[in-house]
Each structure stands twice: as structure tokens, then as C-alpha cells.
Amino acid sequence: MQKLVDWRPRLRAFLAAQAEAPFAYGSADCGAFAGGAIEAMTGENPHAKVAGKYKTMAGALRALKRLGHEDHVAYTASLLTEIDPLYAAFGDIAVVNSPDGPALGVVTGPHIEVRAPGGRGVVPLTDAVRAFRI
Numbered sequence: 001m002q003k004l005v006d007w008r009p010r011l012r013a014f015l016a017a018q019a020e021a022p023f024a025y026g027s028a029d030c031g032a033f034a035g036g037a038i039e040a041m042t043g044e045n046p047h048a049k050v051a052g053k054y055k056t057m058a059g060a061l062r063a064l065k066r067l068g069h070e071d072h073v074a075y076t077a078s079l080l081t082e083i084d085p086l087y088a089a090f091g092d093i094a095v096v097n098s099p100d101g102p103a104l105g106v107v108t109g110p111h112i113e114v115r116a117p118g119g120r121g122v123v124p125l126t127d128a129v130r131a132f133r134i
Helices: 007-018 030-042 057-066 072-081
Strands: 080-084 094-099 101-107 110-117 117-123 129-132
Touching: 007 030, 030 072, 030 094, 030 101, 030 110, 057 072, 072 094, 072 110, 072 129, 094 110, 101 129
Parallel strands: none
Antiparallel strands: 080 129, 094 101, 094 129, 101 110, 110 117
16 A cells, blocks of 8 residues: 555544544444544555444454454454554554454554544553554
């Protein structure tokens, strides 16, 4: 995926628009959030293949397995280049462990914005267990 010339303001606008979005599986979960961020930067939304096709985490896993992936992290790894989390920069996708399992988030500098069943969160970049470059 290639970043658009104006990806930074597009990503900032996306993040601002998502700031208060309530969590909902299939439309406003960590996969949808990461996919929307990727779309803001590249014009392509990898979450579109499963969007609206599930309403629970179990349903999300079934939808991803139909695409040949174990889970949302494996799907992300199939699309993007993995990097050391310490080298993740603004706009990269990071994986953090949450009480509900691994969650995808967007790197926003020294922090990661994450959407999980418990709601929106901002965690330190040092919490990333994996990261992917856009």
C-alpha cells in the first residue's frame, strides 16, 4: 500500500472524527479503526472485506478464518510489513494486549490509540507487542 501525498492531515482528520465513536463489533472495533486509519493514509481499507459481517469477536474470527487468517493480527501481518515496535512512527499500526485479547491501534507519536470492548484508550507506545509499517 502506498501512502497518499496528504496522508498526515487525512489521518489527523480521521482520528479526530473517531474520538468519541462508541465501540461496536463489525463497525467501530479495533479492526475497523485500524482499517479506517489505513484508508485515510492510502485510500484502501482492508477492513472492508469483513465490515458488517460480524457482531461479536467470535463472529469476527469466523469472518477472518474464511479469508484464511487466524485472527485480526494475522490478517494485518499478511498485509503490512512488520517492524520492531520501538521503531513505530505516526500512522503505523500497533498491537497491544488488552483484557479482551490483542487489539490493533494507531500510533500517534509516543502513544497508541486503541478501540476495545472497554472503550477508547490511549496507551504508551512501549505497550506495543507488535507493529506494522504502512
